[in-house]
Amino acid sequence: MSKAANTRLTILQKAFELIYSKGYQTTSIDDIIATTQVTKGAFYYHFKTKDEMGVAIIEEILRPTMLESFIKPVENSANPIEDFYNMISYLLLDDPFLQVKYGCPVGNLTQEMTPWNNQFSKALTELVDQWKITIEKAVANAQKSGLIRKDVNGEQVAYFIMSGYWGIRNFGKLQDNNSCYIVYLKEFRNYLNSLK
Amino acid sequence: MSKAANTRLTILQKAFELIYSKGYQTTSIDDIIATTQVTKGAFYYHFKTKDEMGVAIIEEILRPTMLESFIKPVENSANPIEDFYNMISYLLLDDPFLQVKYGCPVGNLTQEMTPWNNQFSKALTELVDQWKITIEKAVANAQKSGLIRKDVNGEQVAYFIMSGYWGIRNFGKLQDNNSCYIVYLKEFRNYLNSLK
DNA sequence: GCTGTTTCATACTAATTGGTATTTTTTATG
DNA sequence: CATAAAAAATACCAATTAGTATGAAACAGC
Numbered sequence: 001m002s003k004a005a006n007t008r009l010t011i012l013q014k015a016f017e018l019i020y021s022k023g024y025q026t027t028s029i030d031d032i033i034a035t036t037q038v039t040k041g042a043f044y045y046h047f048k049t050k051d052e053m054g055v056a057i058i059e060e061i062l063r064p065t066m067l068e069s070f071i072k073p074v075e076n077s078a079n080p081i082e083d084f085y086n087m088i089s090y091l092l093l094d095d096p097f098l099q100v101k102y103g104c105p106v107g108n109l110t111q112e113m114t115p116w117n118n119q120f121s122k123a124l125t126e127l128v129d130q131w132k133i134t135i136e137k138a139v140a141n142a143q144k145s146g147l148i149r150k151d152v153n154g155e156q157v158a159y160f161i162m163s164g165y166w167g168i169r170n171f172g173k174l175q176d177n178n179s180c181y182i183v184y185l186k187e188f189r190n191y192l193n194s195l196k
Numbered sequence: 197m198s199k200a201a202n203t204r205l206t207i208l209q210k211a212f213e214l215i216y217s218k219g220y221q222t223t224s225i226d227d228i229i230a231t232t233q234v235t236k237g238a239f240y241y242h243f244k245t246k247d248e249m250g251v252a253i254i255e256e257i258l259r260p261t262m263l264e265s266f267i268k269p270v271e272n273s274a275n276p277i278e279d280f281y282n283m284i285s286y287l288l289l290d291d292p293f294l295q296v297k298y299g300c301p302v303g304n305l306t307q308e309m310t311p312w313n314n315q316f317s318k319a320l321t322e323l324v325d326q327w328k329i330t331i332e333k334a335v336a337n338a339q340k341s342g343l344i345r346k347d348v349n350g351e352q353v354a355y356f357i358m359s360g361y362w363g364i365r366n367f368g369k370l371q372d373n374n375s376c377y378i379v380y381l382k383e384f385r386n387y388l389n390s391l392k
Numbered sequence: 393g394c395t396g397t398t399t400c401a402t403a404c405t406a407a408t409t410g411g412t413a414t415t416t417t418t419t420a421t422g
Numbered sequence: 423c424a425t426a427a428a429a430a431a432t433a434c435c436a437a438t439t440a441g442t443a444t445g446a447a448a449c450a451g452c
Binding site: 026170 | 217221222297298307308310351352355358359362364367369376390
């Protein structure tokens with residue numbers, strides 16, 4: 001990787017960490033250049049505005065990790081019920097990229113940016129839609145193989161799973177404690193079994 | 197109500213509307229005094245800091261409406277399954293206090309303020325805990341009267357319902373469209389029936 | 393109607409914000 | 423090594439931020 005591409009990536013990564021922990025609005029350019037040791041000139045050479053950098057974070061940092069942790073685990077799944085559970089369980093309890101007290105990066109940005117920045121909304125919607133479609137496909141496959149009842153509606157299940165995940169992440173954040181995740185996962189297991 | 201108490205309430209109400217639609221950080225004191233037509237002197241007479249006003253909003257604006265829409269509908273409920281559904285349905289589709297594109301005020305503040313303001317977290321936790329306890333009690337009652345299975349865990353159900361609500365509100369916000377609420381409610385109905 | 397307290401108005405400040413203009417350094421290519 | 427372009431460094435700016443200092447009305451009880 002060229003040196004220039006490297007500073008660009010450093011900015012994105014460090015800025016993401018700051019934004020994930022502090023929020024987008026409260027992370028200033030000065031914050032970013034202070035922690036990255038990159039000068040303002042370099043920053044604005046790589047990004048026209050702060051918002052352009054924000055969108056780049058979604059597309060170049062969040063999207064790949066989302067693909068790895070949210071899409072791959074259930075893509076072409078032979079046993080979606082089990083894989084849904086494992087995916088959510090991993091995300092809540094094990095994923096080293098995510099921290100209890102900071103919640104879900106995608107959820108955070110949605111809450112903060114959606115009402116007044118269309119570019120953010122669009123980029124976030126793409127991520128979320130991809131997850132939704134993956135879940136729907138997995139449900140359809142499981143219905144073919146008889147692991148999930150035929151009268152189950154894939155879109156409903158997708159929304160239900162995703163919203164539950166987003167919501168409980170908010171609780172973890174509020175309480176700064178993952179014990180609510182344990183309780184949640186038990187009921188999530190019950191719900192998944194009800195689809196059989 | 198005295199004139200002074202009235203200006204105080206006006207500040208809280210208008211500030212809440214601004215914060216609900218724009219976010220806490222991006223709502224400035226100048227914004228608030230501009231829309232309330234109250235001077236800065238008056239504002240700082242009633243509130244020592246912006247954060248003190250924020251906490252007051254949670255306790256004096258959010259708490260009462262929460263009690264009305266989140267607690268009362270399921271308190272002492274004779275048929276919790278039905279009342280759970282009606283409560284969530286009302287909140288998502290009918291409550292005039294809430295708007296699709298702005299999400300859930302409590303959820304918004306949690307996301308935005310929790311990582312770096314303890315007072316907010318504490319005030320929000322109180323609200324949320326009250327809701328949780330109410331749901332748990334309703335489940336216990338329904339188990340006594342045979343409307344919900346004895347092996348169902350009230351705390352798990354409470355977390356599951358609340359997190360689903362918070363999460364789907366995030367989707368509505370992202371899409372600025374309540375059609376996801378319709379889909380969600382169908383699956384929510386299925387889930388509730390699985391408790392019988 | 394006098395007086396003290398409550399309530400509000402005005403003018404200000406120091407710090408921070410995102411962004412720009414300009415210059416300097418680094419790098420690739422002939 | 424010369425040169426042009428890419429990349430980064432420096433110094434600045436206008437606007438906005440939460441909060442303050444100080445004084446003026448409004449209002450109470452006597």
